[in-house]
Amino acid sequence: MAGGRRIDLLGIIRGDDKTTPGMRVIRVVTTEPAAYSFIFEGDKQAVDMALFEMPVSMYPLKIGDRMLVFPMVDTAASQRWAVVEKINGGVTLGTMTSGNSVQVAGIGRAYSGSELLVPPFIVRNNAQGTDPEEGHEYYRTGDLTPLQAGDLVSLMPTSVGGAIKYVVSYWLGG
DSSP: HHHHHHHHHHHHTTTTTTOOOEEEEEEEEEESSSOOOOTTTTTEEEEEGGGGGGGGGGOOOOOOOEEEEEEESSTTTOOEEEEESSOOOOSSEEEEEETTTETTTTTTSSSEEGGGOSSEEESOOOOOETTTTTTOOOGGGGEEEEEOOOEEEEEEEEEEETTEEEEEEEEOOO
């Protein structure tokens, strides 16, 4: 019995029934600073962001990103699609262009100022000392520095007050 339910579910996801479009793949064709637009793979007509419910975890969107989408209503007349998962990408990397600005490859502008949550300091050398009296390790003051132009960082999207912001979550060198 459970095997039959799995087959039924896979049929819905795949879209075997002519009345349901099933899961599809979209690709990003334009991104910031222009308005986002997408194409359904196998189609040439670009569609805008208004057609999709996009979770914050999918951002930032880069040209060429591919995502799985599923109709939010189970009829062929459905006009809204839920973005389920980003197929490519994973960690978003960017290069700091200054202490409070980062450029991500594939996006036509830098993120800066209020769009970013930047840590005040990073540990640049990971050289630790040991306190002989208390026995705990500590970072030396010279190893804690602010981010600077040329540093490679990872970005993680978050929502703050309804706005999408990017947290500089990890320093990868510079």
